[in-house]
Every structure is written in C-alpha cells, then in structure tokens.
Amino acid sequence: MELSRRGLFGGVVAGAALTALPVRANADPPVAGCATRIDWERFLGEQDLVWQRIPRAWYEGPFLGNGFLASAVYREPGANAIRFTVDHAEVQDHRPQFGNEWGVARLPVGRVLLTPRGKIAGVDLRLDLWHAELRGKIVTDVGELAVRAFVHAEKSLLHLEVRPTSGEKDFGLEFLALDAVSPRVIREPPPATLPPNPKPVTRTENGLTFVTQEMVAGGQTATAFRIRKLRGRTELLLSVDHSYPDRTAETAVRDAVTRAPVPEVLRYQHRRWWQRFYRKSFVSVPDALMQSFYWIQLYKLASGARREAPIMPTTGPWLEPTPWPSVWFNLNAQLEYWPVLASNHLELDPIPRTISQHRQILVDALRPEFRADSMGLRRSTDPTFQDAGFVGSPLHPSPDPEIGNLPWLLHNAWLSYRHTMDERILRDTVFPVLRRSTNYYLHFLRRGNDGKLHLLPTYSPEYGVAPDCNYDLALLRWSCRTLIDSAKILRIDDPLAPKWQEVLDQLVEYPADAGGFMIGAGVPFAKSHRHYSHMLAVYPLHEVNWEQPERRDLIERSLKHWLSFEGSLRGFTFTGAASIAAQMTRGDEALRYLREFVARFAQPNTMYFEAGPVIETPLSAAKSLQDMLIQSWGGLIRIFPAVPPVWRDVTIHDTRTEGAFLISAVRREGRTRFVRVHSEAGQPCRIRTGIEGPLRVRGCSKWRVQDGVVELELERGQEALIHAKGERDFTIAPVRITEPARRWGLPALPPGGSAVPVDISAALDNDGLSNEFTSRDGDFDGLGNTYPAAQLPQTGSVTDDGILFEFHNGDEASKNNVIANGQTLAVPAGKYVKLHLLAAADTGNVDANGAVSYAGGSVPVRFRVTAWQQRPQFGESEPVATTLMHTPSGPVQKQVSIFHQTIELDAAQQLAAVILPKTGGPRLHVFAITLEKPKA
Known part of the structure; x- marks a missing residue:
C-alpha cells in the first residue's frame, strides 16, 4: 500500500517523511526560455x-x-x-x-x-x-x-x-x-x-x-x-x-x-x-532498443555505484562464480565510470576519493628504489589498490611490465575535475599523484641515436610487450600535457615543468605501419585483440583525433585493421569502436557497432560475461551513445556530433560537459532546433551547435560566432539559449519512437507457442566450453578439448530454421551440455510433431536408440548426430561453427560444430518425456532441446 498523507502525520517518522513529498511528473523547474514536459513515471x-x-x-x-x-x-x-x-x-x-x-x-x-x-x-x-x-x-x-x-x-x-x-x-x-x-x-x-x-x-x-x-x-x-x-x-x-x-x-x-x-x-x-x-539528466532517442538500454545502464550504475562505495570490481556488486574476483585497472574500472560524467551523476564516482585516500598504497606498490618520487598501480587489486607483488618495471625481469594503469585511472579523475571545475580534485588528487606516476615513466626514458626520447619495453594490455609501446606513449604525452596545464591553473612553478615540456617536444612519434597504429616499435598489430590499448591516443585521450586532418588516415586505417581480425573480439571492442566512429562524426557506423554489441553480446537483462560477470562493457556502451549525442573534449562542446540520419528527433537535457556546463538540446525533423547552456563555473564556453542559418542568443550579451563555433562569456549560474532565427518551440520532451523493439528481459514464447524450449538445466553434466583466458577449463571429448566460448552464442539462445534453442554459455566452469547416458528428461506435456536437438558427438558419429515417452507408453527413436570435428553426416543443419578448437595446450585452427537434428514425433499422442540413448565410445552431447507443436 502507499503511505497516505494522514498516515504520515500519525507516524513516528512523520517529520522526516514530510520534508520530501513526491514531486509531480511535470513539475520540473523552467530553464531559460524552455519548457520541460517529461512524464517521468510513464x-x-x-x-x-x-x-x-x-x-x-x-x-x-x-x-x-x-x-x-x-x-x-x-x-x-x-x-x-x-x-x-x-x-x-x-x-x-x-x-x-x-x-x-x-x-x-x-x-x-x-x-x-x-x-x-x-x-x-x-x-x-x-x-x-x-x-x-x-x-x-x-x-x-x-x-x-x-x-x-x-x-x-x-x-x-x-x-x-x-x-x-x-x-x-x-x-x-x-x-x-x-x-x-x-x-x-x-x-x-x-x-x-x-x-x-x-x-x-x-x-x-x-x-x-x-x-x-x-x-x-x-x-x-x-x-x-x-x-x-x-x-x-x-x-x-x-x-x-x-x-x-x-x-x-x-x-x-x-x-x-x-x-x-x-x-x-x-x-x-x-x-x-x-x-x-x-x-538530474534526460536522454531520448527514437530507437526503442538503444533508449531503453541507456536508461537500464543508469539504473545499473546507481544500483552498483556510489561516491562513498568501493570501486566496482569486474562483477559489480553482484558476486557470481568468476576467475576475476577483484578490481581490474587496465580497462575495467575506467570504463565502468565514464557514463557518470555526461549523465550528470558524479555522485556515483568513487575514483577521485579512492585515489586521494590510498596514496601510500600506490607508493608501496613500487619496488623500493622508485618509491622516493613515484607511484604506480598494480593491474588488479582490491578497491583500495591493495595486492601482493610490485608494479611491473622494464628494468626488472617481468613478462608484462604494465605501468600505465595509474595514469589511465587518473584520466578518470581529471575528467571529474573538468566536468565540475572543482579545483580541489585537481590540487589535492590529480596533480600530486599524476606528478609521481609521470616520474615513474621518466625512469624508463632513454635518448636514442635519432635524438628522440624512447621508452623501454612496456606492456600493452592485453597484447604484449614492445619498446615505444603506443599505449604508454599516449598516456605519457597526456600526463605531461595535463601536468603543464594543471600547474598553470594552480599557479604552481614546478621545477619539473621543463622536463614535461621536453618530453612533449622530443618524445618519439607513435609507431605505425600500413595497418595503422602498431603495438610498439617493431611489434605490428597482427592478431585478433579485443582491447584498444594500442589506440588509446585516439580514444579516450584524444591526443590523436579526427579534428587533426593529417591524422585522419591513421585513425581510419587503425580502426579498420583492428576489427579485421575476428576470434578474440569481445563486447567492449565494439563499444570502443562505436566511440571512435562517433569521434569521426560517423553516426551510422557508431550505431552499427553498438547494435553489433547488443546482437552478439548483450544478455537479456543487459548484463555481459567473459568467463564470468564483467560489468564495464554495457556501461561503456552507454558512454558510446553519449558520445554520439554530445562530446566536449579539447575545449569544444559538440552538439549531436554523430547522430545517425535515421534518428531525426533527439532530446538531451542537463547533460554535463567539460567546463562544468549543463547542456540541453533538441533535434527535430533532422535539424538541431535549440541549445540551452547553463554554466556552473563561469568558464569560457565554445560550442558547435549544428544549428543552421542565422543564430539568436538569449540570456547572454557577450557572444560571437567564429568558424561555426559559438563563443559565450557566461558568469557562474548564468544560462544562454541558442536557436535559429524564427524558432519558437523550446520544449524539452521525449521523442517519438520510430524504431520499435521488444522490452529487455525474457519475452513470452512466440505467438501460438509453436516452438517450446525444454528446460534441461537440471540435467547439465558436462562443461564443453572454454574461454580465451584458460583453454583448460572444460573437457568436451574426454581428451581435454573444448569449443571456444567466444565463438559460440553469447546471448542465451540460438535460432536455426525458425527454431529457438536455449543455450547455456555463461560462467567459467559452468555445465552447458548433457552427455547422453539413458537419462529421462521431462518435457512440457503436449502434442508435438518434431523434437529438435542442438547436439554434437565427440570422438565419432553417434547412431543410437533412445526413446520418447507418450501417455500410452514409450516408443524407440534413433538419435543420429555427427561428430563435432566433421561436417554433417545425417542431414543436420550446422547453426554453430567455429574457426578454432581449444586444446589443453592452447587454441588450434580447426572448425568444430554443433548440429541441429530433427526427430519426428507422433502428434496424435501426449508427449511426457525424452529418454536419451546410452552412449559410451563416441558420446552424444545435448546442448538444447526444443519441441515443435503442430501448425494451428
């Protein structure tokens, strides 16, 4: 029941409760010349x-x-x-x-x-x-x-x-x-x-x-x-x-x-x-799938994150079986919190606080000889940065001297500063810690015969080691540039400033070849790789960006080459590609990458897994959508920079940008109609509105337009409304959906229920899958060989010839198939015309007798299924086929398949159960069963 107003007065907590009665859905306060019409509950x-x-x-x-x-x-x-x-x-x-x-x-x-x-x-x-x-x-x-x-x-x-x-x-x-x-x-x-x-x-x-x-x-x-x-x-x-x-x-x-x-x-x-x-903010796009996905990610973030909470581990706060039970800092933690910025939810970001509170651990993470002037962050730790061992060092024997984790995490803290202009973040956290993390880099610079500064071999997550590693060159350039800018803002005359400038002036160029960015000097990008560590200069650092015409060819070649290697591409591959395409102002391409992520990897509730729960990827997809709608790097706010033409109507409201601006904007019928700017810090504002024709500005008397960019001089708390001449409708409201989609979750079965998946989860007894991190997880054929999980269906189901199968491909070490050994599997009682198997045999083909149980008794049926390393032998279709097979010693180039076999049933009788054959030598593995009802 809802608590009535009378009930509140009668309760012991009446005083506290009455301080915040619910606000009506349309009672948002007016903004400069704008009307908000958002029925939030609806x-x-x-x-x-x-x-x-x-x-x-x-x-x-x-x-x-x-x-x-x-x-x-x-x-x-x-x-x-x-x-x-x-x-x-x-x-x-x-x-x-x-x-x-x-x-x-x-x-x-x-x-x-x-x-x-x-x-x-x-x-x-x-x-x-x-x-x-x-x-x-x-x-x-x-x-x-x-x-x-x-x-x-x-x-x-x-x-x-x-x-x-x-x-x-x-x-x-x-x-x-x-x-x-x-x-x-x-x-x-x-x-x-x-x-x-x-x-x-x-x-x-x-x-x-x-x-x-x-x-x-x-x-x-x-x-x-x-x-x-x-x-x-x-x-x-x-x-x-x-x-x-x-x-x-x-x-x-x-x-x-x-x-x-x-x-x-x-x-x-x-x-x-x-x-x-x-x-606190609002986004509406005409694509129902992406709009609902975005809002579910905000719900997910607020369910899993708070400024005062621990940094989320890879699982978020929901803990499930996982090989990764802590916090990872070579991508995961950074991506988790990117959406809080534009969505105006910095109250969810614990990264600046955590860095500030646990600096001594960042010192102790280094070998003793570096602690006097440096800090570093191990790859994976608890939420306070605590772990065993030392941060990698190119001067010490190490298979993966990964030294970029702290500066990349500090980039998140820098963005928090830029989006609030709160100098306490800069003075107390970013500047002193970034100064020490940059010192750690300086220990590993050497001047080469070419007169340039070169970096000793370091590790590019998750590819390998290379001298002049692009991942670290990008972070070092960003670090030195940010330190120089920060010292000016804080009015600090730092004795290291000349060294930072020397690095910027003399650091070697990013190694590149015909494929674009290399991993580093002498190490080309030459294999499938889910991580965009070698392209960090492009995104998120923007050290190399699309607005540098001389860099465009390098960015385009690198993106195309990176995605050309299938096999290890994962969800955040496509969210990163979407954000890079958005920087390139290619809205159609960015949307295509996002839809590919959803189709291949997003689970029914929008969660994501790689051997276990990995929360950062769906959250980074929300950031990719934000990047399509608004960007604010490099001192310039870009309105609708990569909106696909099919999205003719878009609304954003109180979107936070660098410079501590809250931006509202509306696109109608393919044109940007107005932009509202609220300044929280009184910073100079440069904004590319995309508004066509002569402009009008309300609320700000000091403004000009130069090269398509509106420059505003706003005081703290001042607002301006920018619009085309003659525009009179300044309504902020949801847009009409033109691309419908089903809800997230689990829908009912198709109309009529002609295909009925059978729940066999209680009978699963074999793990026939392994992931790219450990090919020793699972054993399909008794010899330790397995299917590569990354190349199998990721979203809980697979459809072949119109038949839906429920497919288990989740946590590492989870069971995902049944080895046929005479088991009786109960089915939803009913009359069916066909039994559909998603199955494969292991060391040889299987041709064996099982049975189906009707109300009147059992009837023998033949189960005929091809071995996984062969092509179909019994007329099956081949809905799942891979390019790799995992062996105990690693992956090998070998196609292995899962087949769709059909068994005829007696539609005149009520089916009660399926009795699997007993298979011993070659074994039959059943991944899913679906029953087909007669046509209505």
Missing part, C-alpha cells in the same frame, strides 16, 4: 525490463542494489526455487600477501531461497525502473506467489514481500549462508598455504536471526534478517555489513533491522532517492 515505465519466462542465471534475471548491498534474482539451478542473491561490495578478504585472486578477493555472503509448494510453471515479473523495485508473480501448478522486492537506496536493507494464494500459503522462505572463499575456486583450488576462513555461525534472538562470518585476517561480515507473517503476506527484512579490522558488523546489522521504519516508509524513502536521481 517514460521510464516504457523502459522497464519484463520477464515472462523464468530467468535461469544472473545474466537473465532482475537485479537490485545501492552500491553496497545487492541482489540478483533467478531460478535456483537444479531446484524448484527462486534465488535472491545476497552480496555486499565491502565483503572481501584482507590478506594481500596471497594476491588479488585469493587474499583480497570479494567474498560471497549468501542467498535467499523462495521455494513454492507447487512446481514453478512460469513468471510475470517487471523491474520498475522509476521505483527501482521488482514486482510481479511466480505461477505454480497449485497457485501464485505475488512478490515485491527492493534494496533500499540509502540503507543496507533488502525488503522482500510475498503474498501467496491459498494453494501456496505453505511456501518456504530461507536464508542460506555461503562460505567466505574466493569465487576464483571455479578455476582452481585455493593455495595450500591459505588458511580458510571459519564457517559462518547462525543464531536467533527474539525473532532476529544473525549469521556472523569471522575472518582470519580480523574483522567480520554479519547478516541479520527477520521474517514476519502479517495478514496474508510474508515479509523479509535483511541487512549485511562488513567491518575490518573491527568486529562491529553484527552491531550494525542489528541496528539496521531493529531500527528500520515500517515498510511503507522504507519504500517511500527509497523511491524519493531514485526519483531525484533520474531527474
């Missing part, structure tokens, strides 16, 4: 995710969070239950001597299991973005369970409400604690020398249950929860806290649960925060 409701099928994994289901406490919702694998994961961003180990994979890894907390009395038959769920709440129902064969859940926006509280129908009144609800062991265990066992953390201890006091996890390193994790049954509903209220080195977590969760206000007030507080959050 607009965001159109972006909601909807599930009409049961999500099978974290990458399919709803997700909730507040930057600390987080929950993902999906079916409990192999069970008749729904899992609500319980994770917390601060829960980690604290033994850095064992490294980031074990000693400072994120650790699991537990899960809530909702177990119906009847068998789950379906779901109807909606993730309401406007209210940041999951609502809907779980349908069983004896009734329904109506559910509502949210993680409070500002408190460590998960609230779950369940309302059962009479047939489900005896459902189960329980919390299961998990051992505090790194999720890296999916790849390998913990080090023998790592003492395990104690088992969690559970006890109940006065209706409140505590689960306390003591840590070997000191400190503790505590969970407290209360389950109440009230007038036809059951409510769970749960809190998690982690304390280190103190043991105060249990007290914190006790207070959080016992002092929590009534659920109606909790929900009200929660909604108020989220509705204020969304109103």
Whole structure:
C-alpha cells in the first residue's frame, strides 16, 4: 500500500517523511526560455525490463542494489526455487600477501531461497525502473506467489514481500549462508598455504536471526534478517555489513533491522532517492532498443555505484562464480565510470576519493628504489589498490611490465575535475599523484641515436610487450600535457615543468605501419585483440583525433585493421569502436557497432560475461551513445556530433560537459532546433551547435560566432539559449519512437507457442566450453578439448530454421551440455510433431536408440548426430561453427560444430518425456532441446 498523507502525520517518522513529498511528473523547474514536459513515471515505465519466462542465471534475471548491498534474482539451478542473491561490495578478504585472486578477493555472503509448494510453471515479473523495485508473480501448478522486492537506496536493507494464494500459503522462505572463499575456486583450488576462513555461525534472538562470518585476517561480515507473517503476506527484512579490522558488523546489522521504519516508509524513502536521481539528466532517442538500454545502464550504475562505495570490481556488486574476483585497472574500472560524467551523476564516482585516500598504497606498490618520487598501480587489486607483488618495471625481469594503469585511472579523475571545475580534485588528487606516476615513466626514458626520447619495453594490455609501446606513449604525452596545464591553473612553478615540456617536444612519434597504429616499435598489430590499448591516443585521450586532418588516415586505417581480425573480439571492442566512429562524426557506423554489441553480446537483462560477470562493457556502451549525442573534449562542446540520419528527433537535457556546463538540446525533423547552456563555473564556453542559418542568443550579451563555433562569456549560474532565427518551440520532451523493439528481459514464447524450449538445466553434466583466458577449463571429448566460448552464442539462445534453442554459455566452469547416458528428461506435456536437438558427438558419429515417452507408453527413436570435428553426416543443419578448437595446450585452427537434428514425433499422442540413448565410445552431447507443436 502507499503511505497516505494522514498516515504520515500519525507516524513516528512523520517529520522526516514530510520534508520530501513526491514531486509531480511535470513539475520540473523552467530553464531559460524552455519548457520541460517529461512524464517521468510513464517514460521510464516504457523502459522497464519484463520477464515472462523464468530467468535461469544472473545474466537473465532482475537485479537490485545501492552500491553496497545487492541482489540478483533467478531460478535456483537444479531446484524448484527462486534465488535472491545476497552480496555486499565491502565483503572481501584482507590478506594481500596471497594476491588479488585469493587474499583480497570479494567474498560471497549468501542467498535467499523462495521455494513454492507447487512446481514453478512460469513468471510475470517487471523491474520498475522509476521505483527501482521488482514486482510481479511466480505461477505454480497449485497457485501464485505475488512478490515485491527492493534494496533500499540509502540503507543496507533488502525488503522482500510475498503474498501467496491459498494453494501456496505453505511456501518456504530461507536464508542460506555461503562460505567466505574466493569465487576464483571455479578455476582452481585455493593455495595450500591459505588458511580458510571459519564457517559462518547462525543464531536467533527474539525473532532476529544473525549469521556472523569471522575472518582470519580480523574483522567480520554479519547478516541479520527477520521474517514476519502479517495478514496474508510474508515479509523479509535483511541487512549485511562488513567491518575490518573491527568486529562491529553484527552491531550494525542489528541496528539496521531493529531500527528500520515500517515498510511503507522504507519504500517511500527509497523511491524519493531514485526519483531525484533520474531527474538530474534526460536522454531520448527514437530507437526503442538503444533508449531503453541507456536508461537500464543508469539504473545499473546507481544500483552498483556510489561516491562513498568501493570501486566496482569486474562483477559489480553482484558476486557470481568468476576467475576475476577483484578490481581490474587496465580497462575495467575506467570504463565502468565514464557514463557518470555526461549523465550528470558524479555522485556515483568513487575514483577521485579512492585515489586521494590510498596514496601510500600506490607508493608501496613500487619496488623500493622508485618509491622516493613515484607511484604506480598494480593491474588488479582490491578497491583500495591493495595486492601482493610490485608494479611491473622494464628494468626488472617481468613478462608484462604494465605501468600505465595509474595514469589511465587518473584520466578518470581529471575528467571529474573538468566536468565540475572543482579545483580541489585537481590540487589535492590529480596533480600530486599524476606528478609521481609521470616520474615513474621518466625512469624508463632513454635518448636514442635519432635524438628522440624512447621508452623501454612496456606492456600493452592485453597484447604484449614492445619498446615505444603506443599505449604508454599516449598516456605519457597526456600526463605531461595535463601536468603543464594543471600547474598553470594552480599557479604552481614546478621545477619539473621543463622536463614535461621536453618530453612533449622530443618524445618519439607513435609507431605505425600500413595497418595503422602498431603495438610498439617493431611489434605490428597482427592478431585478433579485443582491447584498444594500442589506440588509446585516439580514444579516450584524444591526443590523436579526427579534428587533426593529417591524422585522419591513421585513425581510419587503425580502426579498420583492428576489427579485421575476428576470434578474440569481445563486447567492449565494439563499444570502443562505436566511440571512435562517433569521434569521426560517423553516426551510422557508431550505431552499427553498438547494435553489433547488443546482437552478439548483450544478455537479456543487459548484463555481459567473459568467463564470468564483467560489468564495464554495457556501461561503456552507454558512454558510446553519449558520445554520439554530445562530446566536449579539447575545449569544444559538440552538439549531436554523430547522430545517425535515421534518428531525426533527439532530446538531451542537463547533460554535463567539460567546463562544468549543463547542456540541453533538441533535434527535430533532422535539424538541431535549440541549445540551452547553463554554466556552473563561469568558464569560457565554445560550442558547435549544428544549428543552421542565422543564430539568436538569449540570456547572454557577450557572444560571437567564429568558424561555426559559438563563443559565450557566461558568469557562474548564468544560462544562454541558442536557436535559429524564427524558432519558437523550446520544449524539452521525449521523442517519438520510430524504431520499435521488444522490452529487455525474457519475452513470452512466440505467438501460438509453436516452438517450446525444454528446460534441461537440471540435467547439465558436462562443461564443453572454454574461454580465451584458460583453454583448460572444460573437457568436451574426454581428451581435454573444448569449443571456444567466444565463438559460440553469447546471448542465451540460438535460432536455426525458425527454431529457438536455449543455450547455456555463461560462467567459467559452468555445465552447458548433457552427455547422453539413458537419462529421462521431462518435457512440457503436449502434442508435438518434431523434437529438435542442438547436439554434437565427440570422438565419432553417434547412431543410437533412445526413446520418447507418450501417455500410452514409450516408443524407440534413433538419435543420429555427427561428430563435432566433421561436417554433417545425417542431414543436420550446422547453426554453430567455429574457426578454432581449444586444446589443453592452447587454441588450434580447426572448425568444430554443433548440429541441429530433427526427430519426428507422433502428434496424435501426449508427449511426457525424452529418454536419451546410452552412449559410451563416441558420446552424444545435448546442448538444447526444443519441441515443435503442430501448425494451428
């Protein structure tokens, strides 16, 4: 129920609650000459995710969070239950001597299991973005369970409400604690020398249950929860806290649960925060797929990030089995936070604060001989930069001297300064830390016979080592230029300034060949590579950019050459390519790359994986969309620089740019109609509006137009409205959708349900896939060989000849196929004309008898499927084929396939089950089964 105004006056929290009653949807304050007409609840409701099928994994289901406490919702694998994961961003180990994979890894907390009395038959769920709440129902064969859940926006509280129908009144609800062991265990066992953390201890006091996890390193994790049954509903209220080195977590969760206000007030507080959050900026494009994707990423960011929270690890706050249980700084952390800038949500960015608070760790990360004047950042650490070992050094034996992570992270902090013009960020964080990280580079510069300064061999993530590595040359140039500019702003006469200028004047040019940017001197770009480390000068640093005519050919050749090597391209390959194309002002190309990312890699809930959850890629896609709509690098704001012509209408509102400007702009019928500029810092404003014809400027008397650029002199807090002569409509509103798309989530099966996928997840017993990071994960054929996961379907399904198969290709070490050994697989009862198999045999073809079970008895059927290394032998189609096969010693050039085989059924009889054949020598591997109904 909603809390009434009368109810508020009667409650003990009335005073606090009345300070912020909900704002009407159309009550946005007016801007200079503009009218905002945004019905926020309706607009965001159109972006909601909807599930009409049961999500099978974290990458399919709803997700909730507040930057600390987080929950993902999906079916409990192999069970008749729904899992609500319980994770917390601060829960980690604290033994850095064992490294980031074990000693400072994120650790699991537990899960809530909702177990119906009847068998789950379906779901109807909606993730309401406007209210940041999951609502809907779980349908069983004896009734329904109506559910509502949210993680409070500002408190460590998960609230779950369940309302059962009479047939489900005896459902189960329980919390299961998990051992505090790194999720890296999916790849390998913990080090023998790592003492395990104690088992969690559970006890109940006065209706409140505590689960306390003591840590070997000191400190503790505590969970407290209360389950109440009230007038036809059951409510769970749960809190998690982690304390280190103190043991105060249990007290914190006790207070959080016992002092929590009534659920109606909790929900009200929660909604108020989220509705204020969304109103800080607005984007609307006529492409329903990309528009909803963008808003889901903002929801995801605010669920996973806060300025005061830890830097997100690769998984975000949702912890699942992963070989990467910590924070990675050679791309991941940087990309995670880029969208906060233009979206005007710097309250979500912890990077400047974290750098400022943990400088000594950045000193200690270097070998002792460098600590007097330098700082560095290891590749992967906990959120405070803590880990074992030292940052790589070209002067010491190292397979990958990766020294660019700190300056690249400082680029994020620099962007935070540029978008706020808050000199405290520059003075207290960026300048002093960048000065030391640049000193680290200076230790490895040498003057060559050509008189130029050259860099000793360093590592280009994730390609290899090269002298004059382009990745580091770009970061060194950016660092020296930024230090010189910062010293001028801060009025610092730094004795190192001449050295920085010398580097800019005498540093060797970027190594390049016919293919564009090389990895470094003598090391061409010559293999498939997902990372754009060799092109960092172009994006995001803009040291080499499209507005330098002499550089355009180099940029174009490099982009084309990079993408010409298939095999290891991944999601962020295409988001990076989209942003580079946007810099090139090619909107159609940028949109094509974004759509390729969505089609090949984006999961049903917009999550993404590479062996495990990797949160940065979808977030970077949101940044790519922002780059298409507005850019502000190099002292110039560009309005709609790369909007594809098919997007004839676009609206942006309060988009933040460098110089601390908030920009609103509207494109209608293919033309930019007006641009509103609000100055927060009184900086000079240069803006390329794209408005055709004579211009008018309101609100600013000091302005001029030069070479198509409007230059404004605005005071702090002043606004200007730029528009074409005669333009009178200055409305900021959502645009009409001209490219419809289905909602994100899991839609119902196709109309009529002619193709019915069979859920075989409980029977999966073999891992036949491995990723590019470890080809030893899995064993398809008994010889250690596997399919390359990167070349198999990434989005949870594959369609062949109009038949939809559900395909498992998720976490490393997860099971993804069934080895046929006489198993009986239950199917949705019904009459079907065909059984469709997605399958392959291993060491030889399989021609074996199984059976199908009808209501009247079992009937033998033949299963005839080709071996994976051959071409079809039994009339199958070949929906999945790769160019590589993974072996225990690495990938080899070899096509391996998965086949689509069809078995005729008796449509006059009710099918109950499929009985797989017993296969021993050559084995039959079943990846998916779909049943086909008779035509209506």
